[in-house]
Every structure is written in C-alpha cells, then in structure tokens.
Amino acid sequence: MPDRVREALAAAGYTAGWAVTGKLPAGVVARVFDAGADLATHRDGPGVRRLRANLARVRPDAGPAELDDLVRRGMRSYARYWREAFALPSLDPGAVHAAMHPHVHGIGGSLDTVRAGRGVLYALPHAGNWDVAGVYMVRELARLGLEPAITTVVQRLRPESLFRRFLDYRRSLGFEVVPADDPRAAHRAVTARLRGGGVACLIADRDLSGTGVGVSFLGAPARLPAGPARLARLTGAALHPAYAVFAGDAWGVHVGPEIPVPDRAAEAKATQALADAFGELIARRPEDWHMLASIHGGPG
Template sequence: MNRDEVVAALVSAGFGAGWRAVRALPEPLARAAFERLGELSARRGGPGVRRLRANLARVVPSAGAAELDALVRAGMRSYARYWCEAFRLPSLDPAQVHRRMDPHVTGAGPALDAVAAGRGVVFALPHSGNWDLAGVWMVETLRRSGHEPVLTTVVERLRPESLYRRFVAYRESLGFEVLAVDDAVGTHRALTARLRAGGVACLVSDRDLTAGGGIEVSFFGEATRFPAGPARLASLTGALLVPAFPRFTPDGWALPMAPPVPVAGRADVPAAMQAVADAFAGLIAAAPQDWHMLQPLWDADRARVAA
C-alpha cells in the first residue's frame, strides 16, 4: 500500500468513526458541537471563509464590516449544521423529517401537479441548507400521494472512493438514485430517460463544473456561468423546471420554490438559466446565511485565482 492509499484509508476510517459517533449523540448536543466548529472556522478565517465573505458581500452589498462578520459566522454555523445532519441523517425518521419541514414548504403546487399528471420535474437548487432533507421531503410527499417516481440527483465524486461509496449508499437508502457528475454521457442518458418517464431530478445549479460548457448569466449584477443542464433537460423532455432553495429554520427546514421557468425549446435555454439565476438571487437574499458557496463563483474572482 503506497502513501496515497494509506492517507485515503485513514480519511475513510476517520469519516466512518465520525459518522458513528455523531449519530450516537443526542441531536441538541451534536448540533451545538458542530455550531461551535463553525464558529471556530469563521474566526480562523481560512481560504473558504474568506471566499464566503467575498461572495456574501455581493449578496448584501449594503452590509458594513460588522454585519458581514456576523453573516459569515452565521454562514459557517449553517454549513457546519449541514455536515452534522449529513452524518445523522441515516438515523432520522423520514416521517419526522416530513412533519418538521412540511409547514415550511411553499410554492410546491405546480411541481406536485406535474408529477400527478405524469410529467417530469427538474428542481434547480443552489448549494444551500440541506438538499438531502429536501429530497427526503419530496420522496415522502410523493409516496403519501400514491406516486413512486424516481428521484435522481447528480453529485461530485468524493475522494477517497470508499467515502464516495458511503455517501452514495446512504443517499440511495433514502430513495434517491445517485449519478456521478464525471460520467457525463451516462448521466445525461439516465436523466433524460427518468424525466421522460415522469421522474424527478434534483440538480445543484449555481456553479458550473464543466470546461466552459455553461451558460453565462448575470447573478447579483455580475457575470458568472451556470450549468446548462437543468434547462436543456427540460427542453429535451418537456419536464417542468422549478428553482428551489433548501434552507434551515431554527428547529427544522424550509423549502421555498419559485414559479416554474418556461422552456419551450433549445433556443430558450440561455433565457431559462438567466431566469433561474434571477430566482436564486431572490431566494438567497431572503436567507443568505444558508447559501454555502465557499468557492470562487463570479468570472472576476475565477480570473484572479487563475492569474
């Protein structure tokens, strides 16, 4: 076993031990511990924290230094809460998740009506809140209404591979179908087939990971690129395109959805992704602390990093 393999094994073992330990703790104690970690991360001010601050400064351009400091601390607590829940989710009861989230879901009518009519739905999500729990709510809601569509999502492949498999297995146990973003052809074919069959796809859509294949949009007044996939899939399959914003409440979760974005054909894809960007901007501005964007996003920032 070489050095890289040893490191990968240690990382996987560490995550496995952490997974078991966090699940064994009472929820209030686990959340308090992770919030403390989030606070400490904010105070240390590493590269991710500095990037989060710069990103949030665009969301709340009127914020002074003290307000921005407080927002970054809240953002890191929110991000830490996501990881706490990611470790604990396999032990959570889907019915309990549904009960706590359902009163805070808004704008879901068009999506649920589409599924009932046998039409696919593409949910476009930013990196926010806990999208896994939003998926749990959707699966549980559809099951209660007598539907069993496939809920498909696409994820980045984590390293080491054993850690990636662990996360995939836990998401599959929730009723998700998980596809890898690096298998572009296979993932596209699977998503197209699922949506044409009336399935549901949840796609994180606020950061383009392709090599220049995204759509240029204006986001909070500056240029960036969003992935074209959500709108292209809607144009190919006739699926409904719905922007949504998973976020936290003090004792649970919320899922506001924006009105569906029309996509009549391929020529509408750029305008549709701009409409998604506009919807995200409105949703994020209402709860910026729950937007977990710790990477360079805007073209100007990417250019500075690359220089």
C-alpha cells in the same frame, strides 16, 4: 501533506462522524459542530474567504460587522448540514416529513405537474439541507401515490471508499444517484426519469465544466451550468428553482414558478431566469447558502 494521507484522514473523519453523531445527544453534537464552525471562521481559510465574497454580493450594503456576523452564521449553517448528514440515516423519515411540511412553500404547482404525468426538474443552489429536502420529496411523492424516487447527480469524492459510502447513504434515502464524472450515464438517468414523468434534482449554482452559460448573478458576471435548461427542453419537463433552508430546528424549501424552455433558443434566457430566481431566493436567507467556492466557474 500527500493527497493519499489527506484522503485517508478525511475518510476516517467522515466514518467517525457517521458512527457517533446519531448516537450522541443532539445538543452536545450541535455545540461541537458550532464550535468547529466558529473556529473555521476565525481561521479565515480560503473557503471562508470565498463565502465572505459571495455573501458580500448578496448583501452589498452590509458593513464589516454585519458581514462578519453573516459569515459566522453561514459557517454554522454549513456545519449543521454536515451534522445532519451524519445523523439523517438514524432519523425517522415520517418525522422529518412532518417537521418540514409547514415550511414548504410554492411546491403545489410542481406536484400537480407530476400528477399529470409530466416530469419536474428542480434546480437548487448549495443551500440548507438538500438531503432532507430529498427525503421530504420522496415521502411526498409516495403520499400522493406517485413513484417515490428522485434522480440526482453528485460529484465524485476521494477516496473511493468515502464516495461509495455517500452513494450508499443517499440511495438509502430513496434517491437514484449518478456520479457526475460519467456524463453520459448521468444524462441517460436524468433524461429517463424526466421523460417517464418523474422528478430529478440538480445542484445548479456553479459551473464546474467551464462550458456553462454566461449570466448576471447577484449583480456580477458568472457562469451557471447549461444542463437544467437543456434537459427541460429535451424532455419537456417543468424546470423549477428551489431553495432549501433551515427553519428553527426543522427544515423548509421555497420552490419558484416554472421557468419555460420552449425551444433551444430559449435555453440561455432560461438559465438567466434561473440565476435571477436563485438571487431572489438566496437573499431571503443568505446564511443558508453554503457556497464556499468561486461562483465564476472552474476550480477554486
């Protein structure tokens, strides 16, 4: 299938998702997305196989049946992310914040840091619903009388119309969103936010640049992006690992302690500490880790 046709079909599918998901009964939509996830699991395409390989690193002692069940739940969790992404613009941010608040753990220290005027950089793996986590953070910052905005960097999607829709969607949630394919603009935006004592969030469990830091991640060699540790060092911001999860019908997030990056020599050590923290956080709820790609870096 030509790329142009594939992109047009993808854009049409996403547009239809936004148009109908927030208007249909939640139970009906959930069953449809679960069925789609189960079908994808059964077909065992490249993404499902990569997810299986990644989850096998989280649960190295799991037998075939246990790993099959974990993959099935992982695909349903990933489908839930997309289902909620389509519905989120129609949800009440106050209700989202209230439902999530009891399931947020370890965030107090980082909020104290922001209150003191120092920036905070949350580094996250692909997990749970990071958009909902962002909505929570925007609402929490406003509740504390702080600037209710966060900066994040996103990969460009094709076609452009689809990417623009995602940008508009995330900006409507209160995010400053910068495309990753303009690294200078992304660096300026995140740096400015952190130096101004604000909050930035970066997905950091996969190196797409090929220039990341070599680490041991889930018991095997991998590469993680150098950006989070470097930005924390350059701006003086506090670097915290964070892991978004689903909590029944609600959502949660686990925030780890600050990872210090006092100087340039500490960046590699801090990136390894981030890999260790991600490993511990993912092990708590591996089904919510949506890594359907290689974690060795590069394409695939």
